[in-house]
Amino acid sequence: MARRKKVYEGKAKILYEGPEPGTLIQYFKDDGSAASTPPQTALEGKGVLNNRLSEFFMNGLNAIGVPTHFIRRLNMREQLVRMAEIIPLEVVVRNFAAGGISKRLGIPEGTPLPRPIVEYYFKDDKLGCPLVSEEHIIAFGWASQQDLDDVVALALRVNDFLSGVMMGVGIRLADFRIEVGRIWEGDYMRLIVADEISPDSCRLWDVRAEGEGGAPREPGPLQDVYTELARRLGVLPSNVTHSPKPTLIN
Incomplete structure (x- = not known):
């Protein structure tokens, strides 16, 4: 796999440069990001589920005319989004x-x-x-x-x-x-x-x-x-x- 350039890393996600200008790849980590979750605590499978759930909600918003950055899900943990x-x-x-x-x-x-x-x-x-x-x-x-x-x-x-x-x-x-x-x-x-x-x-x-x-x-x-x-x-x-x-x- 070609090495991708990391743009940003937060508590729950990593953003990489996308394949096309004006896009990013959003990677969902298992690390906790909620107030009750200690830093660096991983919740196994959370990133996979959040990727699917965010896809579901973003697609629903796009369908009713509420604009989002979501373009499509790429795999179990990644989705292609618009740069904003x-x-x-x-x-x-x-x-x-x-x-x-x-x-x-x-x-x-x-x-x-x-x-x-x-x-x-x-x-x-x-x-x-x-x-x-x-x-x-x-x-x-x-x-x-x-x-x-x-x-x-x-x-x-x-x-x-x-x-x-x-x-x-x-x-x-x-x-x-x-x-x-x-x-x-x-x-x-x-x-x-x-x-x-x-x-x-x-x-x-x-x-x-x-x-x-x-x-x-x-x-x-x-x-x-x-x-x-x-x-x-x-x-x-x-x-x-x-x-x-x-x-x-x-």
């Missing part, structure tokens, strides 16, 4: 109180929010990806006000799609995070969903494990969240070792 200029933000959409918002505001976990709430976190692991406001984002030039308006519209469309898909297989989408990138088509710039959509970036509750009064609780039977989600969605590849359930968005 990533806005340095993690965009989090919350449907239920959990994690950081419960701690910051004292809202009991599992409380339905009055409407989906979009939050921004500055992408810098050394700083712990701090929560930032629109004022910070615009002042520091990470994105314009028009960009943010478009990001919110994009994120809410993703939320509608994911919430519906998850509920269809008995899973409640408490919250999730995405990354957004810029691509240019001639002189025209547009925003697309980039990175991945997988259990690493979603907080999922099994509807069958809801507590008293219908409040979701965690964990439920989704201890093996990667395998169970892939099984319910019908995208489970064969010969994949089960992986434990992480705690997800802060």
Whole structure:
């Protein structure tokens, strides 16, 4: 196999130069990337499952007109994606109180929010990806006000799609995070969903494990969240070792 040039390596993925200009190969590692997974901990088979799951969700978004960087899956661990200029933000959409918002505001976990709430976190692991406001984002030039308006519209469309898909297989989408990138088509710039959509970036509750009064609780039977989600969605590849359930968005 010809040696490929590595462009970037994160906790859960490696990006290599793609075979064509403007493309990248995204390789899914087994290393953990969730808050409860210690650094350098490998979860056997996780990368294979996340590759399949992200393919499923990205294809679904493309099919309903939500643009993504996904082009096609290449093999068990790799997919071909479009190169994009990533806005340095993690965009989090919350449907239920959990994690950081419960701690910051004292809202009991599992409380339905009055409407989906979009939050921004500055992408810098050394700083712990701090929560930032629109004022910070615009002042520091990470994105314009028009960009943010478009990001919110994009994120809410993703939320509608994911919430519906998850509920269809008995899973409640408490919250999730995405990354957004810029691509240019001639002189025209547009925003697309980039990175991945997988259990690493979603907080999922099994509807069958809801507590008293219908409040979701965690964990439920989704201890093996990667395998169970892939099984319910019908995208489970064969010969994949089960992986434990992480705690997800802060």
